[in-house]
Structure formats: C-alpha cells, structure tokens
Amino acid sequence: MKKLPQLLVMCFFIALTTSCSKDRDDEIQPVAESLEVENFIYSAMNIWYLYKPNVPALADDRFANQEELDAYLNGFETPELLFYEGVKAPEPLDRFSIITPDYRELERSFAGVSLNNGMDFGLGRISDGSNQLVGFVRYVLPNTSAEAQGVERGMLFTQIDGNPLTLDNYRELLAQTSYEITVADINSNNEITETGQTISLTKEEYTENPIFIIKTFDNIGGQKVGYLMYNSFTANFDEELNNTFADLKASGINELILDLRYNSGGSVRSATDLAAMITGQFAGEVFSTEVFNPQLQAIFEAGPDAEDLNNRFNTEISGGTAINSLNLSKLYVLTTGSSASASELVINGLDPYIDVVQIGETTTGKFQASTTFYDNEAPRFSRNGANPNHFYAIQPLIFTSANVNGVTGFVDGLVPEVLVEERVSTYGVLGDENEPLLRTALDQIRGGRSFDLKQAQGLILPLVGESGMESPTYQRMYVDTPKLNK
Numbered sequence: 001m002k003k004l005p006q007l008l009v010m011c012f013f014i015a016l017t018t019s020c021s022k023d024r025d026d027e028i029q030p031v032a033e034s035l036e037v038e039n040f041i042y043s044a045m046n047i048w049y050l051y052k053p054n055v056p057a058l059a060d061d062r063f064a065n066q067e068e069l070d071a072y073l074n075g076f077e078t079p080e081l082l083f084y085e086g087v088k089a090p091e092p093l094d095r096f097s098i099i100t101p102d103y104r105e106l107e108r109s110f111a112g113v114s115l116n117n118g119m120d121f122g123l124g125r126i127s128d129g130s131n132q133l134v135g136f137v138r139y140v141l142p143n144t145s146a147e148a149q150g151v152e153r154g155m156l157f158t159q160i161d162g163n164p165l166t167l168d169n170y171r172e173l174l175a176q177t178s179y180e181i182t183v184a185d186i187n188s189n190n191e192i193t194e195t196g197q198t199i200s201l202t203k204e205e206y207t208e209n210p211i212f213i214i215k216t217f218d219n220i221g222g223q224k225v226g227y228l229m230y231n232s233f234t235a236n237f238d239e240e241l242n243n244t245f246a247d248l249k250a251s252g253i254n255e256l257i258l259d260l261r262y263n264s265g266g267s268v269r270s271a272t273d274l275a276a277m278i279t280g281q282f283a284g285e286v287f288s289t290e291v292f293n294p295q296l297q298a299i300f301e302a303g304p305d306a307e308d309l310n311n312r313f314n315t316e317i318s319g320g321t322a323i324n325s326l327n328l329s330k331l332y333v334l335t336t337g338s339s340a341s342a343s344e345l346v347i348n349g350l351d352p353y354i355d356v357v358q359i360g361e362t363t364t365g366k367f368q369a370s371t372t373f374y375d376n377e378a379p380r381f382s383r384n385g386a387n388p389n390h391f392y393a394i395q396p397l398i399f400t401s402a403n404v405n406g407v408t409g410f411v412d413g414l415v416p417e418v419l420v421e422e423r424v425s426t427y428g429v430l431g432d433e434n435e436p437l438l439r440t441a442l443d444q445i446r447g448g449r450s451f452d453l454k455q456a457q458g459l460i461l462p463l464v465g466e467s468g469m470e471s472p473t474y475q476r477m478y479v480d481t482p483k484l485n486k
Contacts, residue, residue: 046058050396279327
C-alpha cells in the first residue's frame, strides 16, 4: 500500500465508528444489528476499488446523503451479498476480489498455513463433455498424510468416499477434513479405469514451504544449471529464499530454470525480491508500476508520492538483509495454466531487462493486485485497531501491475516460447533430468532440439479445478500488510 497524500485524505475520508484499538484474536463476536460492516465495505470500495468506474453504486454522487446510502445497504441480506452483488464488478472483469467473515483465516493463508492432507492435485473431465471428473496428483508435500499413505505424482482418483467426482459435488467432497480416494489408472488406450485400491487421507494444519525443489546440473552444454521449483510467493519464506540464492551462487551456476508451473501467486514484494535475486545488475531500476483507478491515479501522480507507484529492483529483502543476486542475463521459466499473478509479474517484469524463455503452457492471465482492508478508519482501513465487533475483511483488486514498458492487461495469459503440454501419462518425476518440462529447458540450454510433447502420445486432462482453489489466497497477487503502515 502506498503512502497516502494529504489530498487523498481530504478527498476521501469517511468517518467510521471504531470503539477500541485493542487487537483481539478471541472468538468471533456477533455482528451488531447495524450497518457497520456494510458501511465499511462500501467506504473501502468507494475509495480503493480498481473497477470503481464500472460500478454505478460506487459513484461519488450516487447517494445524496447517508440515509440514502443506508437504504441501499439495507437492501442486501448479508455483507457477502453486498460485496459480490452490490459493489464488485461482475466476472469476467473481476474474477478475484473476495470478502471473508474471518480475516484470521486469510492471514494464516498468507503465511502458508492451511488444513492440508499433502496431496496437490488437478481435476479434469474423465472424457470430453462428461460431467464426471478425475483427479490427478501433481505433487505430494513432505510429512503429510498423503506422503505417509504412499500417494505419488501422476496417481489418478475418481471417487471420494465411494461417490464419483462430478462438477456438481467435487467442492463439497474434497472440502472434508478426512476422506477416502478411489485410485484409478490409464490403460493402453488412454482410458481411465479404477484399480480397486482406496487410500484414506486426513487434513491437518500445515505450513507449506514454497521452496519445493532445489537442484544443480553439471555440464549441460558446458554450463552449470540451477533448478528451483517455487510454489508460492509467501513472504514468511523470503529469508529462506534469499539463502537459497546464496547457495546457488556459491555453487557457481550460470543458468537458472525457475519452475512456476503450479505457483498461483502471492506477495508483490516477494516477487520483486525474487526478480532482484535472479538479476542484481538493475538495482534501483523500475521492475513494475502500479496503476490505480483513474480517480486515485490522478491524485497519486499529482502529489508528492508519485514515486510510490513504482516498484524498483531491491537490494535488500523486507527484513533488511542484503539480497543475494545471480546477475543473470537469461532465465528459463516453466509455466502451466496454474501459473498466475505474482508468477506472471516476475515474467512480465523481467522481460524488458533480460531474455526470459518461457516453456510449458499459457499462464492464467492475472495482472491485478489486491490488499486486505479491515473495518477501521478511512482511508487506510488498517489491521491495528480494527473494529472489535466482527472479523470481516475484504480483499479487493486495487491496482493493475505493468512492466517498465507499460505491458499489462494480458487477460489470456502469457504465451510460452516453447509449448510443452503436461500429460498425466508422461508426467515424470519433478526435478528429474528427464521430466518433460525440465528436460525441454535443459535441451534449450544445450542448444539441441527439444522433445516435442505437443505431438507425443498421452492423455491430456484440461484443468477444470485444482487443490487450493477454495483458499482465500488462490490466484491472488497482494500487497503485503506491512505496507499499510508505511
């Protein structure tokens, strides 16, 4: 979040009633029979929402007085209905803004904490046009139920607790804390058949380390190559990520393959720091710019804080530790349709500066960022001293991210230079030199012809869902909470 110039405060300040500055993490209080939550939601969206011009109810002259506004807010039975139907732009314009009745869950998600059985999976139709789904395991987290039960990458499942997975029931079935999967396989005709095996899985609170695989490969076309599979831009692990780059630098790598194929995004600051770790020779240059709604943008650009619209290549991570940089002029990035937001920010932000070779599949197409607003005094809506009567918070889109050349708006995703489609039947082992996407990147470094998986035999299961999609941080690119107090 940027510093707020005095002009902004004068233009947009809306007084909110806050009875206490006490930070509380006790049981949720019943929401009062007033419109305090609704007024907070409206106030924050009226000031900050990226798509304010597209929502007539948010126009500054829409309501003549507070009574008219209250009458409008009273027309929605719940804060959720107000948010999604009254003040948020509809899809497809806005697919990502959310509201939560308990911001503590949201904060745990930002820290990488969730109820998890360790099975990361995708979901696809069992056949073209079918309502029935099949799950396919993409990777397994260490020290989890899935690892203990022998779940492996490439394993298929078709039922939960004996119920076939369908488009209508998969969310409910997979949301359970414990369930049993029915294992399936692919026969020689690329047909999915059940094996009769079942596996019971249990979710527990788990903190996921996004630094999933780190390897080096010697003598790849005369180069020493580093490989990093990074699954989420989680700020809590920035120090460890920086240490990882210190190790890669010490090992003498001169090429890097960054695997973001299942990384749905996260912290803007973490993405900016990662870009500086990859490079280092562009310290102080503009990595990305932030474009707010037209009203806010004009205020920022005219005020003393216009520089805050730029995110520059850092020399220190947020804790003050010097960034360990590789000073690379070329980067190989592995992507799929699950690569989103902050993953796309890294690719787009680095593209004007170094040669970014994208390998895999087209990314999601998420170039907007959000932040968390709490029921507190406008225009900051900060966490400290938030209204003690409830735990509602909103996470709306507030700006569009562009690179130094102004490139943004890639709604259809970022298209790879080298197309490699992941096929369950040819998945391979992540981090293994013969895994198809990694092998393609290594072949590019060798300067040889890549194995063309687009033409290869094997089953493609177009993604219709995936694990984590119910998480409040799924496919979100967000500004870290400390910026609220900048």
